[in-house]
Amino acid sequence: MNVRNQILEDIKTAMKSGDTFARDTLRLLNSALKQIEVDERVELSDERVFAILQTQIKRRHESAEQYRAGGREDLADKELKEAELIGSYLPAQLSDEELEAKMREIIARIGASGAKDMGAVMKAAKEELGSACEGKRMSEWAKKLLA
Numbered sequence: 001m002n003v004r005n006q007i008l009e010d011i012k013t014a015m016k017s018g019d020t021f022a023r024d025t026l027r028l029l030n031s032a033l034k035q036i037e038v039d040e041r042v043e044l045s046d047e048r049v050f051a052i053l054q055t056q057i058k059r060r061h062e063s064a065e066q067y068r069a070g071g072r073e074d075l076a077d078k079e080l081k082e083a084e085l086i087g088s089y090l091p092a093q094l095s096d097e098e099l100e101a102k103m104r105e106i107i108a109r110i111g112a113s114g115a116k117d118m119g120a121v122m123k124a125a126k127e128e129l130g131s132a133c134e135g136k137r138m139s140e141w142a143k144k145l146l147a
Contacts, residue, residue, distance in 0.1 A: 003049045050131030057083045094133045103141045
C-alpha cells in the first residue's frame with residue numbers, strides 16, 4: 001500500500017474511532033496532497049509524497065516557534081503533535097552516526113573541499129538520502145564536515 005492510500009485509510013480509521021485530532025490533521029495533509037495533484041495534473045509517487053510531508057513538518061515546526069514567541073504554548077504543542085503524526089508516515093530517519101558516515105562518503109565521492117562546494121554536496125545528498133533525512137540536518141552535517 002502506498003503512503004497516499006495509507007493516509008486515506010487512517011482518515012477513515014480516525015473517523016470511526018472518534019479521534020478528531022488525527023482526522024483533522026490527516027484531512028489537512030490529504031488536502032495539501034490533492035492540491036498539488038490538481039495543480040500539476042500528476043499522480044504523486046511515494047518519493048514526492050515524502051517530500052511534501054517533510055515540507056508540512058517543517059511548516060509545523062516554524063509555526064510552533066512563532067506561537068512560542070507569542071506566548072501560545074497550547075498552539076505550539078498542537079503544531080508539534082501534528083508534525084509528529086505527519087512524521088510517522090516518513091521512512092525511518094537516519095541516526096546522527098549514519099548521517100555523518102553518508103555525508104563523509106558523499107563529500108569524498110564528489111571531491112568537495114570547502115564551503116564553496118556546499119551546493120554540490122547538498123544536491124548529491126538530497127538525491128541519495130531523499131526522505132531518510134530532513135534537509136536541515138543534512139545541511140548542518142555538510143557545514144560541519146566541510147569546515
